[in-house]
Amino acid sequence: MLRFGAEVVMFRMSASACIDAPAGVVWAHLARLDQLHLWTDMVHRSYISSPCTTGVDAERTCELAGGRRLHERVVAWDEGRSFTYVSSDAPMMKFARNTWSVTAMGDRAMVTSDAEVEFRGGWLGRALGWLFLPLMQRLLPNPMVKLKFWVEHGRPYDGKASSLPVPAAIC
Numbered sequence: 001m002l003r004f005g006a007e008v009v010m011f012r013m014s015a016s017a018c019i020d021a022p023a024g025v026v027w028a029h030l031a032r033l034d035q036l037h038l039w040t041d042m043v044h045r046s047y048i049s050s051p052c053t054t055g056v057d058a059e060r061t062c063e064l065a066g067g068r069r070l071h072e073r074v075v076a077w078d079e080g081r082s083f084t085y086v087s088s089d090a091p092m093m094k095f096a097r098n099t100w101s102v103t104a105m106g107d108r109a110m111v112t113s114d115a116e117v118e119f120r121g122g123w124l125g126r127a128l129g130w131l132f133l134p135l136m137q138r139l140l141p142n143p144m145v146k147l148k149f150w151v152e153h154g155r156p157y158d159g160k161a162s163s164l165p166v167p168a169a170i171c
Contacts (some may be wrong), residue, residue, distance in 0.1 A: 017144035023104035
């Protein structure tokens with residue numbers, strides 16, 4: 001989905017997963033900002049780089065392959081329900097915003113990630129975004145896969161996300 005503004009094209013991506021655990025348990029895992037690397041293949045190490053570890057203004061640094069780093073700052077936090085972070089130094093992206101939310105579904109929980117990105121490079125970057133986003137969605141492992149495993153099994157999955165079954169997108 002695209003949102004057009006005054007000379008800005010924001011690309012939107014969304015993913016969700018049903019996790020067989022209560023919403024509070026899922027939130028406790030998701031809210032550990034320093035543990036992103038435990039359930040995302042692209043991030044080799046993640047850690048808190050601000051005085052606060054949760055809530056608005058908490059900052060996380062993520063180390064990626066090739067020594068690249070990106071910094072994320074929490075701009076919204078609804079305890080037990082959702083948080084939003086922004087990054088302006090993600091590879092190829094001028095700006096990225098991601099909202100993670102957890103919704104109780106009886107004894108299970110629905111986790112949703114809604115991301116918006118704006119690519120670098122003006123109109124050329126936007127044009128490449130049209131090509132890059134569908135490719136990125138196909139090639140990148142679904143982070144929900146390893147998050148689901150971690151929450152349901154009480155330990156991070158040691159292998160690649162692609163070797164786990166894709167979780168149901170609805171409960």
